[in-house]
Amino acid sequence: MKNRTERAIVTAAIRTWASERGATLPEIAEAAEVGRTTLHRYFPERDGLVRAAVEHALEVVGAAIAEAQPDTGHPLEAMRRVVAALASVSEAIMFVFGDQTLMRDVVPTAEPDLPTPHDPVIDLIRRGQAEGVFDDQLTAEWIQHVLWGVTYTAFEQVAKGSQAKFDVAATVTRTLERGIAAQAGEPT
Amino acid sequence: MKNRTERAIVTAAIRTWASERGATLPEIAEAAEVGRTTLHRYFPERDGLVRAAVEHALEVVGAAIAEAQPDTGHPLEAMRRVVAALASVSEAIMFVFGDQTLMRDVVPTAEPDLPTPHDPVIDLIRRGQAEGVFDDQLTAEWIQHVLWGVTYTAFEQVAKGSQAKFDVAATVTRTLERGIAAQAGEPT
DNA sequence: CGCTTGTGGAAGTGTAGAGTTCCATTCTGG
DNA sequence: CCAGAATGGAACTCTACACTTCCACAAGCG
Numbered sequence: 284m285k286n287r288t289e290r291a292i293v294t295a296a297i298r299t300w301a302s303e304r305g306a307t308l309p310e311i312a313e314a315a316e317v318g319r320t321t322l323h324r325y326f327p328e329r330d331g332l333v334r335a336a337v338e339h340a341l342e343v344v345g346a347a348i349a350e351a352q353p354d355t356g357h358p359l360e361a362m363r364r365v366v367a368a369l370a371s372v373s374e375a376i377m378f379v380f381g382d383q384t385l386m387r388d389v390v391p392t393a394e395p396d397l398p399t400p401h402d403p404v405i406d407l408i409r410r411g412q413a414e415g416v417f418d419d420q421l422t423a424e425w426i427q428h429v430l431w432g433v434t435y436t437a438f439e440q441v442a443k444g445s446q447a448k449f450d451v452a453a454t455v456t457r458t459l460e461r462g463i464a465a466q467a468g469e470p471t
Numbered sequence: 472m473k474n475r476t477e478r479a480i481v482t483a484a485i486r487t488w489a490s491e492r493g494a495t496l497p498e499i500a501e502a503a504e505v506g507r508t509t510l511h512r513y514f515p516e517r518d519g520l521v522r523a524a525v526e527h528a529l530e531v532v533g534a535a536i537a538e539a540q541p542d543t544g545h546p547l548e549a550m551r552r553v554v555a556a557l558a559s560v561s562e563a564i565m566f567v568f569g570d571q572t573l574m575r576d577v578v579p580t581a582e583p584d585l586p587t588p589h590d591p592v593i594d595l596i597r598r599g600q601a602e603g604v605f606d607d608q609l610t611a612e613w614i615q616h617v618l619w620g621v622t623y624t625a626f627e628q629v630a631k632g633s634q635a636k637f638d639v640a641a642t643v644t645r646t647l648e649r650g651i652a653a654q655a656g657e658p659t
Numbered sequence: 660c661g662c663t664t665g666t667g668g669a670a671g672t673g674t675a676g677a678g679t680t681c682c683a684t685t686c687t688g689g
Numbered sequence: 690c691c692a693g694a695a696t697g698g699a700a701c702t703c704t705a706c707a708c709t710t711c712c713a714c715a716a717g718c719g
Contacts, residue, residue, distance in 0.1 A: 288695085304572070307676060318697035323678065359652070383627065384492075418645075418653050424633065425642060426651045432624035436616050439571065445612060454613060457606075462650035463614045464547070465606050476665080495706065506667035508709095517707065 289325050291315045296336040301377040302442065308332075337389045340375035347372045353403050358411030359460065365404065366434065366459070367452040373438045380435050404430070433458055477513050479503045484524040489566040490630065496520075525577045528563035535560045541591050546599030547648065553592065554622065554647070555640040561626045568623050592618070621646055 295315030299306045306314075308329060312322040326332035351368035353361045369376060379385055408426050411417035417426060437455050440446035446454070483503035487494045494502075496517060500510040514520035539556035541549045557564060567573055596614050599605035605614060625643050628634035634642070 308678090309676080312697095320679095320697050320699095321695080324696085327678075329677065412653075415653050417651050418649065421642065421646065421651065425628070425646075428624050428628065429621060429646055429651060432620045433617060436620035440613065440616060454609065458609065458613075458617055458650065460650045460652045461606065462646065462648045463605050463609065463617060464648045465600075465603050474665095496708090497706085508667050508669095509665080511708065512666085515708080 288317060288321065292317055292322055292325055292332070293335050293339050296332055297340050297378045298374050300336065301374045301381065304382055333385070334389050337379055337385050340379045341390075343372050343375045344369070344379070348403055353407040354410070358407060358414055358416040361407055362411070362430075362459070363452070363456050365407065366430075366455050369434050370448070370451045370455075373441070373451075376431075376435060377438050377442070380431060402427070430459060476505060476509065480505055480510055480513055480520070481523050481527050484520055485528050485566045486562050488524065489562045489569065492570055521573070522577050525567055525573050528567045529578075531560050531563045532557070532567070536591055541595040542598070546595060546602055546604040549595055550599070550618075550647070551640070551644050553595065554618075554643050557622050558636070558639045558643075561629070561639075564619075564623060565626050565630070568619060590615070618647060 292311070292315045295317075296311045299311050299314045303310075308322060309319055311332070312319045315322070322332075326335065347368040348365055351361070351364040353365050355361060404427055405423050408417055408423040412419040412423065433455050434451075437446065437451045441448050441451060480499070480503045483505075484499050487499050487502045491498075496510060497507055499520070500507045503510065510520075514523065535556040536553055539549070539552040541553050543549060592615055593611050596605055596611040600607040600611065621643050622639075625634065625639045629636050629639060
């Protein structure tokens with residue numbers, strides 16, 4: 284991601300495809316306030332733009348997670364920070380996780396090796412399980428997917444206008460931690 | 472849905488699009504073991520097939536839910552039956568919920584009126600909240616979406632081979648009911 | 660046996676959108 | 690102010706896919 288124009292194109296692509304998967308290149312160009320010709324100069328093939336958008340989105344999400352310091356403090360608190368951090372990069376998440384073919388087709392091609400990319404969220408979950416904070420009857424991978432899934436669902440609600448944006452973190456956190464069942468003596 | 476051929480086409484469409492959104496009509500025709508010409512005779516326009524597929528998928532899911540008798544017995548038990556029932560119609564669910572544009576564009580066109588279609592799952596959740604079984608700090612709509620989201624996530628895992636099909640109901644149920652946190656004195 | 664109906668293969672047309680080419684314009688650094 | 694780079698408008702080509710047409714074949718049925 285070198286200059287301003289390229290950055291504008293990639294972020295416009297993420298933003299546009301997040302809300303309208305299947306948007307055409309002219310639409311992306313318009314969203315980026317850039318000519319169609321310019322877009323094609325930077326990304327001769329549609330696939331290149333898709334790849335760049337996925338990579339940038341993953342970078343943004345990764346940075347947000349890192350900033351939440353998932354490896355510090357009580358796992359529950361760390362998880363809450365992570366969820367709050369995700370809320371600030373909702374577009375990137377809606378984009379990458381809104382179409383499983385992206386993660387399935389693009390990411391493998393990008394890096395054909397790398398045994399396990401050392402996911403900090405998985406680390407956090409494992410740590411929480413080891414400390415007896417997270418359910419160790421569930422696999423860490425499942426918990427991670429539930430985290431993504433519930434977060435994504437919340438973003439959908441926000442996009443649809445069914446939920447306020449600032450409620451996301453609280454709702455997701457509460458749902459993750461306690462499920463949907465009522466608890467014994469908890470009013471709030 | 473009149474005859475055998477039409478049924479074959481619609482179910483093939485659901486099955487194919489569930490695993491490969493963006494499959495072309497020739498692919499659907501092949502999956503249905505039917506000539507491309509025949510497909511076009513039954514559904515002159517692609518949109519008609521999409522609509523028929525969505526409607527049939529919703530019917531199938533609705534029937535499965537009804538069979539689980541969500542309005543009977545303890546809400547927690549009823550919810551478990553519903554989740555188990557959903558597991559048996561995973562393809563229909565992966566299809567309809569794998570592309571939000573389907574629910575957004577197709578369903579409204581199908582029935583331009585109907586204030587609220589009386590969703591039995593929402594009823595179940597409300598009943599559970601009234602009986603103090605489900606968290607009434609969360610909206611029924613949110614709980615419903617979490618139910619769909621977690622179920623969908625589980626199906627994705629199964630499709631990817633990361634989870635055994637017969638584990639779905641148990642895992643989804645446990646996650647929904649307790650969240651991802653460890654509980655006080657619960658070994659299983 | 661011939662009529663009707665359902666089927667499907669083959670070879671079309673039409674269109675949307677990706678990718679290209681060319682040239683005029685604007686921006687930027689020296 | 691000028692040269693080179695970046696930009697973008699316009700008008701292409703090309704390809705995939707939806708949709709159509711026509712004809713042939715097979716099955717059920719009077």
